[in-house]
Amino acid sequence: MIFTIAYKELKSMFASPLAWVVLAFVQGFLANIFLDQVNTFMIVQAQLARTPEAPGLTELAVVPMFGAAQMVLLMSIPLLTMRLISEEKRNQTMAMLVSAPISMTQIIVGKFIAMVFFLGFILGLITLMAFSLLAGGSIDIGLVVTNLLGLLLLGMTFSAIGIFISCLTTHPVVAAVLTLAVFLGFWVIGLAASNPDSWLNFVSILKRFEGFMDGYIALADVMFFVISTAVFIGLSIRKLDSERLSA
Amino acid sequence: MDTTNSTNTLIASNLTRLYGPNVAAKDVSINLKKGEILGLLGPNGAGKSTTMKMITGNLAPTEGSVHICGIDLIDKPLEAKRRLGYLPEIPPVYKELRVDEYLRLAAKLHRVPKRTIEKSVTAAKEKTGLMQMSKRLVGSLSKGYQQRVGIAQAIIHEPEVVILDEPTVGLDPNQIIEIRSLIKNLGKAHSVILSTHILPEVEAICDRVQILHKGSVVFNDAIEGLRQFRGGKSVQVSFRTPPTESLLSSVISGSKITPVRDGVFRVSGLESGQDPTDQIVELSVKNGWGLYELVGAQASVEEVFVELTNENDVTNNDNG
Numbered sequence: 001m002i003f004t005i006a007y008k009e010l011k012s013m014f015a016s017p018l019a020w021v022v023l024a025f026v027q028g029f030l031a032n033i034f035l036d037q038v039n040t041f042m043i044v045q046a047q048l049a050r051t052p053e054a055p056g057l058t059e060l061a062v063v064p065m066f067g068a069a070q071m072v073l074l075m076s077i078p079l080l081t082m083r084l085i086s087e088e089k090r091n092q093t094m095a096m097l098v099s100a101p102i103s104m105t106q107i108i109v110g111k112f113i114a115m116v117f118f119l120g121f122i123l124g125l126i127t128l129m130a131f132s133l134l135a136g137g138s139i140d141i142g143l144v145v146t147n148l149l150g151l152l153l154l155g156m157t158f159s160a161i162g163i164f165i166s167c168l169t170t171h172p173v174v175a176a177v178l179t180l181a182v183f184l185g186f187w188v189i190g191l192a193a194s195n196p197d198s199w200l201n202f203v204s205i206l207k208r209f210e211g212f213m214d215g216y217i218a219l220a221d222v223m224f225f226v227i228s229t230a231v232f233i234g235l236s237i238r239k240l241d242s243e244r245l246s247a
Numbered sequence: 248m249d250t251t252n253s254t255n256t257l258i259a260s261n262l263t264r265l266y267g268p269n270v271a272a273k274d275v276s277i278n279l280k281k282g283e284i285l286g287l288l289g290p291n292g293a294g295k296s297t298t299m300k301m302i303t304g305n306l307a308p309t310e311g312s313v314h315i316c317g318i319d320l321i322d323k324p325l326e327a328k329r330r331l332g333y334l335p336e337i338p339p340v341y342k343e344l345r346v347d348e349y350l351r352l353a354a355k356l357h358r359v360p361k362r363t364i365e366k367s368v369t370a371a372k373e374k375t376g377l378m379q380m381s382k383r384l385v386g387s388l389s390k391g392y393q394q395r396v397g398i399a400q401a402i403i404h405e406p407e408v409v410i411l412d413e414p415t416v417g418l419d420p421n422q423i424i425e426i427r428s429l430i431k432n433l434g435k436a437h438s439v440i441l442s443t444h445i446l447p448e449v450e451a452i453c454d455r456v457q458i459l460h461k462g463s464v465v466f467n468d469a470i471e472g473l474r475q476f477r478g479g480k481s482v483q484v485s486f487r488t489p490p491t492e493s494l495l496s497s498v499i500s501g502s503k504i505t506p507v508r509d510g511v512f513r514v515s516g517l518e519s520g521q522d523p524t525d526q527i528v529e530l531s532v533k534n535g536w537g538l539y540e541l542v543g544a545q546a547s548v549e550e551v552f553v554e555l556t557n558e559n560d561v562t563n564n565d566n567g
Contacts, residue, residue, distance in 0.1 A: 015344070091337070091339070096333070098304060099331060099332075100357050102356060
């Protein structure tokens with residue numbers, strides 16, 4: 001049942017131009033940054049060769065691309081999650097799902113899984129770009145994998161928040177703007193959290209990603225992402241259930 | 248009532264729903280027998296949709312319970328919902344899918360076994376006349392066809408109970424006739440509840456009718472009961488040289504005369520069984536009133552509602 005919902009959702013996403021536009025935007029933007037970084041590396045390559053302990057191709061070209069990818073996700077996920085629930089409510093298609101023998105949990109988790117698949121698609125394209133360097137050099141595959149894991153966890157948390165906000169309204173655009181506002185809020189918190197002991201540092205989603213960028217997987221960070229994802233999924237289910245009771 | 252098998256497929260008892268201080272439905276009870284078509288009739292805002300949402304699990308009742316084929320909708324929602332097909336007021340269609348894709352999705356959501364999905368889709372399309380539309384995008388279909396897709400979605404899993412919320416709203420007369428005969432056919436194999444605010448529609452398709460007003464059931468009887476209740480209540484007469492209103496009311500005893508327009512009167516307030524037709528024709532011939540039209544007007548929806556709810560705030564004289 002969960003996969004029926006996920007399949008339907010992916011089908012709807014790819015039936016609309018939005019998914020394709022987002023994919024094109026993500027790919028175009030990141031490819032540009034990536035090429036730029038590779039170009040810089042080529043220029044400074046001679047100097048680097050003489051420096052001991054110098055950063056390698058992965059650090060100089062691949063990691064900045066993943067850094068940019070987090071901002072790209074921050075901007076594009078609200079566009080992808082905005083319609084997941086709000087449009088069902090707006091078009092009254094929610095009634096069909098609710099009167100079918102499936103639970104709210106299956107509906108929300110199904111939609112979340114569709115988002116994870118879509119994220120997988122974006123990450124897959126990014127990874128292919130990174131791995132294209134193998135044609136002419138060597139890259140630190142461990143570091144790439146760590147970055148991918150971080151980006152996936154970040155995207156999952158963003159998606160869960162986006163789905164929850166989509167439950168709150170019947171207007172997809174309102175959901176998108178609200179979600180973007182919340183994400184930008186996290187970004188601002190990240191900028192403000194200069195003191196590593198500050199509580200701001202603890203709640204900043206983007207700061208949590210920085211460890212992964214350095215190739216460093218902290219269990220605390222992984223748990224932070226997993227738990228916040230679970231919390232927002234749980235809240236979404238609660239929200240839909242309560243609508244039956246009070247709407 | 249006129250069914251041989253008297254098993255109840257749906258029992259809703261004492262459903263009450265409050266929206267804050269507003270009562271949307273109060274003590275609504277519905278017993279639906281196998282193979283029966285029940286009409287829920289009521290003016291806008293009477294609580295029809297609220298009641299249907301409660302029966303289908305889209306809205307939790309403040310009080311009361313719903314059993315579908317003996318299964319409690321609140322205790323075992325998934326089991327109960329398997330036996331339920333629901334068409335909301337607005338057909339719940341995904342416009343970006345093709346008709347086949349959409350119906351396949353509906354079949355999967357309603358847990359039709361994988362092997363029989365294609366068969367179910369074809370059967371539902373045949374019943375609703377959608378065979379030619381299989382490859383069309385739902386969004387590109389006309390309102391009438393989208394409505395059919397909505398009905399197909401509700402019956403694809405052969406549910407015991409089919410619930411249709413205003414299935415003929417927004418359709419053209421031809422489509423209305425087709426949808427009505429489709430619903431009549433559905434009633435042979437499934438139990439159907441349909442809501443409407445059109446009285447003739449109920450008379451045309453339903454076996455039984457419940458009338459809702461301000462959230463409460465004010466009438467609950469077989470369709471013959473409604474016919475008796477409606478029929479023979481008033482007559483509309485037209486004269487070329489009309490008598491005065493007072494003269495007319497004095498000769499037809501116990502009636503209320505309302506002028507409709509020049510020379511046209513409505514004779515109402517008659518007891519059932521009392522037929523003033525002969526009397527009017529005789530008087531017209533004798534006095535040269537020039538009677539040229541006499542219609543046995545049935546009570547309009549408004550009149551039925553007025554009668555049932557004892558309210559006098561309705562002035563519409565339209566004959567149903």
